[in-house]
Amino acid sequence: MRELDPRNIAWKRMLEERTCPPIDILCNGGTEVQAHLAGCSACRERLEDSSAVYAVSRTCKNKRQSPPIIPGAVCRIKRDAAPNGIYANHSWHNPPLVLVLPIDTKIDGMLRVAQIHDASELAGPGDFPLTDNYADCFAESWNTWSAFVDTLEYRGMVSQDIAALVAARAHAPRPQIKEDTVEFWFRLQELKIGRFFGKIAKTREAEHPDKLTVLKAWTQKHVANFVNYWGCHFLPVEAVV
Numbered sequence: 461m462r463e464l465d466p467r468n469i470a471w472k473r474m475l476e477e478r479t480c481p482p483i484d485i486l487c488n489g490g491t492e493v494q495a496h497l498a499g500c501s502a503c504r505e506r507l508e509d510s511s512a513v514y515a516v517s518r519t520c521k522n523k524r525q526s527p528p529i530i531p532g533a534v535c536r537i538k539r540d541a542a543p544n545g546i547y548a549n550h551s552w553h554n555p556p557l558v559l560v561l562p563i564d565t566k567i568d569g570m571l572r573v574a575q576i577h578d579a580s581e582l583a584g585p586g587d588f589p590l591t592d593n594y595a596d597c598f599a600e601s602w603n604t605w606s607a608f609v610d611t612l613e614y615r616g617m618v619s620q621d622i623a624a625l626v627a628a629r630a631h632a633p634r635p636q637i638k639e640d641t642v643e644f645w646f647r648l649q650e651l652k653i654g655r656f657f658g659k660i661a662k663t664r665e666a667e668h669p670d671k672l673t674v675l676k677a678w679t680q681k682h683v684a685n686f687v688n689y690w691g692c693h694f695l696p697v698e699a700v701v
Contacts, residue, residue, distance in 0.1 A: 467642045470579040474646060476502050478653055479551045482539070492547055526614035531562035532623040534576065534594055534616045537657050541611035553656045557615065558607065559590070559599040561627040565606055567665055573607050574599040574626050575654050582646045585635035588626050591619045601629035603650050605658030606665065 480486075480503050481493055487507065497503055529535060537555035539546060546553045558573035565572055576590070578597045586602040589595070593616050604626075637644045 465642075466581045470581040471642045471646055474577065474579050474582070475649065478554055478556070478649060480506075480554075481547075481552045482554060485552070496552075527617075529560055529571070529609050529612055529614055531560050531627075532617055532620035533560040533612075533614060534558070534590075534618060535560060535573070535612035536615055537607065538611050538613050541607075541657070541660055543660070548656065553653055555657065556653055557597070558612070559618065559623055559626060560612075561604065561623055561630065562620070563604075563627050563630070567606075569609050570606050570661060570665060571609055571612070572604055572627070572630075573612075574601060574630065575603045575605075575650055576600070577650065579646070582643055584637065584643050586629060586632075588622055588629070590622060592617065594618055599623075599626045600647075600650060601626045601632075602634040602647070603654045604630045605654050606661040607657065608661055608664060611660065 480500060481496060483506065486493060486503060497507070527533075535558055537558060539555055541555070542553070546555070557576040559576055561572045561574055563572035576594070576597050576599050580596065580598065583589075583598050587598040587600055590597045590599060599622070637647055
């Protein structure tokens with residue numbers, strides 16, 4: 461009997477983690493859940509095995525105060541960060557773990573993060589192994605996006621040196637991965653998850669007072685340059701701001 465490729469097993473597990481409904485949604489049912497169960501044997505097994513566990517675990521909440529979220533912190537994106545829910549385009553988008561990076565966003569309360577995964581079989585160029593309690597995980601320097609601190613749930617801490625390395629590599633071009641490989645489809649799916657949650661911060665960023673202040677200053681500067689260049693001094697800068 462031929463052994464299965466570990467990368468294919470890791471890819472299947474990754475899809476389940478990222479796109480199958482969370483256990484509470486699975487247990488509560490609904491139209492989308494029933495449609496999903498019809499084609500997902502893994503979730504049918506989860507539902508059989510976990511209903512009793514969920515009934516107990518839903519009452520166990522962690523009320524400990526979280527430490528400050530700083531570069532090197534490992535966080536989970538809160539599920540309620542998505543204002544329209546985590547179900548979109550016929551798929552769930554389960555909140556990933558992220559690594560907080562030492563990158564200044566110039567927006568109060570907004571951080572830059574790198575997505576994290578633990579499928580070491582699928583790690584490649586641009587992936588950085590983590591340390592401490594997350595030594596089996598890696599940060600994806602090719603998949604970074606912005607998140608507001610109030611959408612992050614603290615989970616732990618790793619070396620700040622690793623966070624600095626990931627941040628430095630995040631500005632480089634994305635590594636080229638051969639198409640139609642497991643690694644290629646893995647990265648494509650990870651970027652899809654990143655875009656979904658990164659869009660939440662982009663929407664808030666556009667309405668943030670700090671962003672509007674920066675935009676106004678940029679507009680004033682460039683309109684003034686335009687006016688001076690063309691000698692149109694009769695047009696006050698304030699008229700277009």
